[in-house]
Amino acid sequence: MRRLSPNFNFLLLCILMLSALLAAGEKIALTLDRAVAIAMQNSYQIRQLKLGIERSREWLKAEQAGLKSKVYMNVKAPEFSALSDYKWDSLVNKDVIVRQNVQRWWMNVAIRQPVILFGYPTNGYLSLNNTLYQYGQLDDSQWYANYYNRYFLKFEQPFFQPNRLKSDLEEAKLSLEENELEFLDDQVELIENISRDYYELFDYSYNDIILERYIRTLEQVREIANCAGQDNGSKSIDCIQIQVELANSIEKKAQNLSDLRLESTRVKQRLRLAESDSLEVIPEIKITEIKVDLKQAIEYGNTLGPRMRLLDINRRKREIDLTNVKGWNAFRMNVEMTYGLEKQDESHKQLWDEFDNSYSVTVNAYVPIWDWGQRKARIAAEEITIRKTELYQEETRSRIESEIKNAYQNLLEYQKRTLSMQENMSMAEEITALSIDQYARGEISLHDLLQTLMRQKQTEENFLEAYLGYRKSIIGLMIDTYYDYENNIALLDKFRSTS
Template sequence: MKIILHILCFFSVAVAFAQTATEEAENQSKIWSLEDCITYAIENNITVKDADLDKDISEVNYDKSKSSRLPNLFGSASQNFTNGNSIDPITSDYVTDQVYSTNLGATSTMTLYQGSQISNQIKQDKLLVDQNSFLVEEAKNNIIISILENYLQLLYAKEGITIAEKNLEASEKEVLRAKARLDAGSIALNDYTEAQSQAATNKYNVITAKNDYQQYVIDLKQLLELGPEDTIEIEDVDDDMALINLEMDKMNIYYKALNVLPEMNASDLNIEINEKDLDIAKGAYMPTVSLVGTLGSGYTSISDINFSRQLDINFNQSVGVSVSIPIFNRNETKAAVKTAEINIEKAQIEKQSTEKEIYKKVETAYQNALSAQEQIIAAEASQEAALQSYNLAKIKYELGELSTTDLIINQNTYTAAQLNYIQAKYLNILYHQLLQFYQGNDIKL
């Protein structure tokens, strides 16, 4: 029987290990799309989780404030010893003796009226729950935008590596041609060394481009909360994405953003929350009416009756109503009311600041989108012209009609034009997607 159990345990561990290894292999070989990154980040990013925990705390406080309508209940028990002249705590008789006494009791208090402070506190805590829900959405939006920006930076860096590697390959061929021409005596030594220098520079550019790519990979992995041992490869986008035309009215985008972005809803609720603070503060001017009930019993050693019998005989109950009327509390209520009024004004100013910030985001994205559209057209034309010029320069160089320096200048011009084009391409995609996002549309590549 023990042998069978050992075999079953061995197979269970082996299966679990195999499943884990398979999951890790799948994760490492997976090509991440932008949608994959966004979905995963929303579920795992610690900033979003922190916002979720804040929301959980607000829900706990909301439940707590609702419970404040209920009566409380406290139990008490005490054991006392007195010697000499004293009042028996149970019988209230004057005695001159050693007295052992026991007191047992329970007290309950229920607030009947407190200037509507309890009701306003419950309403305020519900507003805080709603506000934290919008703050969670804002945190998710911030992560989505960060993922989008980083994802496009990765694509830009990835294409930058390809350009740098092609340049290195071309410059290495030019070094070989320059060496052959030097040996033939058709060029000077400095032409050959310039070709070598350009090849070394291009090799350095490849290393730099790969390092930039890895830095963006690190940033993306941190946004996704992936571990150092995890690898990630992203999905390329269709080049047609860069040719999207901007056919949207800026003010329409802004007004839509005001309606859909959660920070505006959070700002509106912040004003209401502070207005409830004012109602709560004013409630302190009103009297507090409470219902009080007590149960009690006790035992005294001066009586000949046994303990349990005394508890039964001395059992008492009382119910009463207490009223507490505020007369003067050193202007604490007055200060609280004034502070609440100031906080309402601050909340209204914060809302205006939020509106300005949203307008700035929309305006910036819109202007950058317009600029990127013009840039990509110019960059595409420049890239094509630079390519033709570079191809012509290579032909002339092979025929001995162009110096190495002029060839290198043409190559660097073409490289710069390529980089300008892919930069304009991804900027156009970025700002178009941002404008879609500000209108409440999903980001999709």
């Protein structure tokens, strides 16, 4: 059998090791900020909202471009007609069938510009036009052609009608702002959801530390009791109690780790991470005493948060709808004026010589007489919609104030509890150390020592509960006010700096 060379074996070993490393996935040290950043990057909802913002920006560009000049051309090339139709013949005083055979080649080029006064679109248009056509007609067996050329200015202005140019531009701006606010709101909602998942992992990870510390302390007590030196048949009651408590604690730790793995799997799915990736949460305790001005917090909730501004946008859109409804089936008038030069000739070469002045004025008006109250009812319906929006604004403002007051009170309570429990935990550690020394000297019983250890463990668990409530209350206040009190920055500015 042929042996493989050492170089080939080394190469094969490197390939196997590389494959194992790739299959192992990435180990992610997860913090709340890291989890939020991953969620922002992988969220389908965030991507959709970003596309919605880009779409609204393009619509706004389109409306803004509509306020500038537009050049276009209409062409009929050709228009043939060979038809018979009834025509009135005044000589014989009756209808006769007349056959027409005509050819028309027609073109109109226009440069059209909306009329804007002092930055305000008037809903009118001014255009520079050139119309040129050839009209040919068959008479018996001979074609007769006639040519026409006209240069003219055209002014069109509607009166007593909703200003569509202004309304469309304003609605495009409002839609863009609305999408940006919805994007901000969705980001904050994502922070709320991810923080809930993150602190579930934090809870399991910190509980693992508590149980690990408790197990090490029990092992230390077992060594002090010298249980290893006892015969199997004559173990003391102390050693049995220690062993039972130690076994129960190890089982609790195993169950906690199992729950941690299940929660990690769920969080990975939510963050859309690979199954081979592993999450590691290092439960770092960070307590910063936060001072909040309640009146300023309420003001932040009304001004920095998107809810009130979204309602303002909705109300303004309803006002635009009301304006459009008022223009429906109402008196309106259109004025159209043209002035220019024209020439008509049988020869194409003569069209640019000796122009004649040409002008026209047209006034069209629509006068509604009776519609059985239809227009009035439409207006009343739109006005009711606006009043509903105003009532909802008042309700939302009151709800925001109530939510911020509750979040503020929660923060004060949990902050006080956390600082107090932190002091209690330090004292419990000192008492535990003293009790272990007393047990080693035989001054207290194992029962008293185990009670002390249980009290320390319970104190640590109470501290964890208070700390998680403290962290969640900070996030709750941030979500209600859209202001990060830990970093003293508005969330909108924070998102802009990180984008």
